[in-house]
Amino acid sequence: MINLQRINLNLLLSLQYLLQEQQVTAAAQRQFITQSAMSKNLAKLREIFADPLLIKIDNKSQLTEKAKQLKPVLAQILNNIDGLLVTGGFDPVQSQREFTIASTDYVTDYILPVAVAHLYQQAPNIKLNLTYWDKFTLAAMERGEIDLGATIIRPEHKHLSYLPLEQDSYVCIMRQGHPLEQVPLTLSNYTQYPHGIITSGADKSSDIDVALSAQGLFRDVALRIPSYSSAFSIIAKTDHLLTIPNSIADKLIIGEQFTRKKLPIKLPILQAAIIWHPRFDHDLAHKWLRDELHAQLSSNIPNGTTEE
Numbered sequence: 146m147i148n149l150q151r152i153n154l155n156l157l158l159s160l161q162y163l164l165q166e167q168q169v170t171a172a173a174q175r176q177f178i179t180q181s182a183m184s185k186n187l188a189k190l191r192e193i194f195a196d197p198l199l200i201k202i203d204n205k206s207q208l209t210e211k212a213k214q215l216k217p218v219l220a221q222i223l224n225n226i227d228g229l230l231v232t233g234g235f236d237p238v239q240s241q242r243e244f245t246i247a248s249t250d251y252v253t254d255y256i257l258p259v260a261v262a263h264l265y266q267q268a269p270n271i272k273l274n275l276t277y278w279d280k281f282t283l284a285a286m287e288r289g290e291i292d293l294g295a296t297i298i299r300p301e302h303k304h305l306s307y308l309p310l311e312q313d314s315y316v317c318i319m320r321q322g323h324p325l326e327q328v329p330l331t332l333s334n335y336t337q338y339p340h341g342i343i344t345s346g347a348d349k350s351s352d353i354d355v356a357l358s359a360q361g362l363f364r365d366v367a368l369r370i371p372s373y374s375s376a377f378s379i380i381a382k383t384d385h386l387l388t389i390p391n392s393i394a395d396k397l398i399i400g401e402q403f404t405r406k407k408l409p410i411k412l413p414i415l416q417a418a419i420i421w422h423p424r425f426d427h428d429l430a431h432k433w434l435r436d437e438l439h440a441q442l443s444s445n446i447p448n449g450t451t452e453e
Contacts, residue, residue, distance in 0.1 A: 159186040220440035235429035237268035245274040248295035250345040260441035308439045310417035313390040339367035
């Protein structure tokens with residue numbers, strides 16, 4: 146309790162926004178305070194935690210290891226405080242509410258199982274429907290059929306509420322022994338070989354094909370397949386190229402069966418997020434779900450941005 150006397154609890158809210166946005170200006174906007182005020186709060190937080198929390202690497206703000214550890218813990222603490230201040234608030238232990246969560250194929254298959262197990266520990270009687278995010282999901286969210294989405298933020302999502310997750314970037318995957326393994330990857334040879342794409346989950350192709358089209362180029366998509374496991378099995382035995390988010394390559398490439406290469410074309414950084422319709426902004430049960438899910442996904446989805 147002595148340590149608690151040193152801190153204004155509003156500083157914890159500032160800390161949450163700073164950890165989420167990794168930028169003073171954006172965090173200030175989220176909390177509706179000035180940039181100067183947020184900078185002062187960051188200075189106080191650095192003193193309290195004896196850690197810089199945010200550091201500049203290659204002119205980009207990144208979380209320190211201490212900040213990464215604080216992120217999921219802080220989300221849980223603030224959620225608990227919020228519940229204390231609401232009369233007749235949401236009780237996860239007693240809730241029997243049903244939620245529908247749509248996410249990318251990778252998150253559904255490899256990240257959500259641990260998060261869902263955590264949710265059931267906190268709320269054993271809730272009902273969860275898990276589905277892939279696809280081209281129909283946004284309309285379903287507008288209709289109130291989808292509670293939450295975990296996907297890449299696109300321009301068409303700008304009217305939705307969100308909690309940011311990690312950023313990511315694309316890389317090219319090929320089998321070891323591929324003709325391009327020992328040579329630089331260029332636009333010419335990148336478009337010379339056949340490509341595979343993952344068809345389930347979010348759209349992973351538009352950024353690539355739009356960027357190529359702007360230069361009068363296109364790639365030969367010769368393989369369309371719904372799952373990563375099958376795609377990797379086929380790529381390992383053919384000369385097809387697979388362009389995927391770097392964090393997914395980190396998770397799924399085991400051993401030395403594949404070679405990973407930086408793309409020969411600049412693509413937008415991918416910003417993952419938990420998104421929902423603003424109609425749920427003040428729904429206490431929904432807030433519990435998104436805060437819990439955000440804490441879980443934040444601690445399990447790595448930053449996949451590659452060095453320039």
